[in-house]
Amino acid sequence: MAGLVEGPHLEFKRTWVDGAKRSAVAFANTDGGTIYIGIEDNGDVTGVSNIDETMRRATQAISDGIRPDVMSFVSVKNESIRNTPVVAVHIQRGAHRPYYLADKGIRPAGVYIRSGAASIPASETAIIDMIKQTAGDSFENAVSLNQELTFTAAQAAFADAALPFTPQAQRTLGMINADGVYTNLAWLLSDQCTASIKAAVFADEVKEVFLNRQEFTGSLLTQFGQVSEFISRHNAVHSYMDATMRRVDNYEYSPLALREAILNLIVHRDYGLSGPALISVFSNHMEFMNLGGLPENFTRADMMNGISSQRNPKLANVFYRLKLVEAYGTGIRRIMGDYKNETIQPAFDISDHAFRLILPKHQRDNAVSPVQTSSAQAITQGVTPTRTANLPIKQQQILDYAKEHGSITRRQAQSVTGVSQSTAIKIINALVGKKLLTRTGNGPHTSYQSVC
Numbered sequence: 001m002a003g004l005v006e007g008p009h010l011e012f013k014r015t016w017v018d019g020a021k022r023s024a025v026a027f028a029n030t031d032g033g034t035i036y037i038g039i040e041d042n043g044d045v046t047g048v049s050n051i052d053e054t055m056r057r058a059t060q061a062i063s064d065g066i067r068p069d070v071m072s073f074v075s076v077k078n079e080s081i082r083n084t085p086v087v088a089v090h091i092q093r094g095a096h097r098p099y100y101l102a103d104k105g106i107r108p109a110g111v112y113i114r115s116g117a118a119s120i121p122a123s124e125t126a127i128i129d130m131i132k133q134t135a136g137d138s139f140e141n142a143v144s145l146n147q148e149l150t151f152t153a154a155q156a157a158f159a160d161a162a163l164p165f166t167p168q169a170q171r172t173l174g175m176i177n178a179d180g181v182y183t184n185l186a187w188l189l190s191d192q193c194t195a196s197i198k199a200a201v202f203a204d205e206v207k208e209v210f211l212n213r214q215e216f217t218g219s220l221l222t223q224f225g226q227v228s229e230f231i232s233r234h235n236a237v238h239s240y241m242d243a244t245m246r247r248v249d250n251y252e253y254s255p256l257a258l259r260e261a262i263l264n265l266i267v268h269r270d271y272g273l274s275g276p277a278l279i280s281v282f283s284n285h286m287e288f289m290n291l292g293g294l295p296e297n298f299t300r301a302d303m304m305n306g307i308s309s310q311r312n313p314k315l316a317n318v319f320y321r322l323k324l325v326e327a328y329g330t331g332i333r334r335i336m337g338d339y340k341n342e343t344i345q346p347a348f349d350i351s352d353h354a355f356r357l358i359l360p361k362h363q364r365d366n367a368v369s370p371v372q373t374s375s376a377q378a379i380t381q382g383v384t385p386t387r388t389a390n391l392p393i394k395q396q397q398i399l400d401y402a403k404e405h406g407s408i409t410r411r412q413a414q415s416v417t418g419v420s421q422s423t424a425i426k427i428i429n430a431l432v433g434k435k436l437l438t439r440t441g442n443g444p445h446t447s448y449q450s451v452c
């Protein structure tokens with residue numbers, strides 16, 4: 001080997017030192033290369049006195065100190081240069097980039113690339129590019145940049161559904177990949193998720209005057225409940241007495257249609273695009289703006305016909321297993337079915353990078369007496385709608401769900417209302433106490449049927 005000079009594919013070390021792992025990471029992340037142990041930086045061959053020990057140290061350091069496992073792309077050999085024994089650590093470009101120092105994580109301090117004869121920290125942009133190249137078009141399968149994740153909300157949701165949330169279960173779901181690192185699916189379900197939803201109530205159509213606004217972050221499971229709660233606070237109920245003097249409550253927006261709209265916003269979003277999802281509440285309609293148009297090779301007609309194409313199939317599976325999603329491909333059809341007798345229909349504004357669902361306020365034309373009008377006005381002004389016993393809105397939401405579906409579980413009650421487990425239990429018990437719901441089954445199989 002004449003003219004020994006370090007370069008893009010060559011690195012020299014007099015002895016094996018821990019810093020050599022940076023060069024191993026850089027070669028695996030770039031175009032491969034060789035670390036020669038027993039050669040000075042200036043190219044002088046000094047040799048290695050203890051070949052076996054040096055080979056062992058190099059192999060163990062790379063195996064223990066680099067993630068994901070790169071050893072299938074590494075070979076450590078005893079070679080001779082100028083009749084002097086050296087150790088050669090040959091490293092190929094890896095298939096699971098970015099590789100990183102295990103004690104530093106997936107960040108510039110842990111991810112290195114080769115630039116000329118130097119191993120330099122990769123920029124965040126370079127790291128993201130490597131992740132995308134490895135994962136292809138799947139955001140949820142890509143390695144999470146943040147590996148310090150916690151799952152308080154997810155653990156509670158899975159425990160509530162009597163589902164395991166062990167490391168093995170997380171692997172099965174796709175939260176942990178074959179290399180033992182967290183994926184973006186894990187990040188989306190983690191307490192550290194920053195993919196936010198911004199919701200705002202506007203006083204005008206040009207979005208100049210805010211009446212209320214809030215941004216939601218954290219686990220998508222938490223966001224689903226919090227966003228549902230926010231929207232329910234702005235879904236007024238109008239009431240009137242029918243011919244039998246029974247009170248009839250009409251929501252301005254069907255809670256079930258709103259639930260499907262929120263689920264669509266969360267489950268089908270393109271999380272590879274930066275920027276929040278947006279919910280805008282106006283005086284006569286709501287808008288749900290999602291980043292990401294329709295999935296590739298999926299048409300508007302496919303969507304309207306109930307054909308399912310999942311941009312985030314593993315995320316959708318999590319929501320399905322938690323019974324937050326009842327069946328694939330039914331959301332849009334359920335929304336359209338809710339408006340089948342309405343003059344103004346939901347609208348879909350779809351581009352390559354955005355999906356906007358516009359839900360018009362239901363137009364109810366019920367003849368009401370002066371007393372009934374007063375009641376409706378009181379509800380619109382913030383007084384909770386009532387039946388015969390001042391039924392609160394969340395009790396009404398649960399009761400309506402039970403009527404439409406034949407029954408409701410406690411977890412479904414949480415989803416419909418956006419409240420916590422303990423609050424859902426209190427609401428259900430109140431309805432049971434009022435003899436509006438009856439309980440059947442025990443434990444995780446408990447459900448409640450409407451009796452009115």
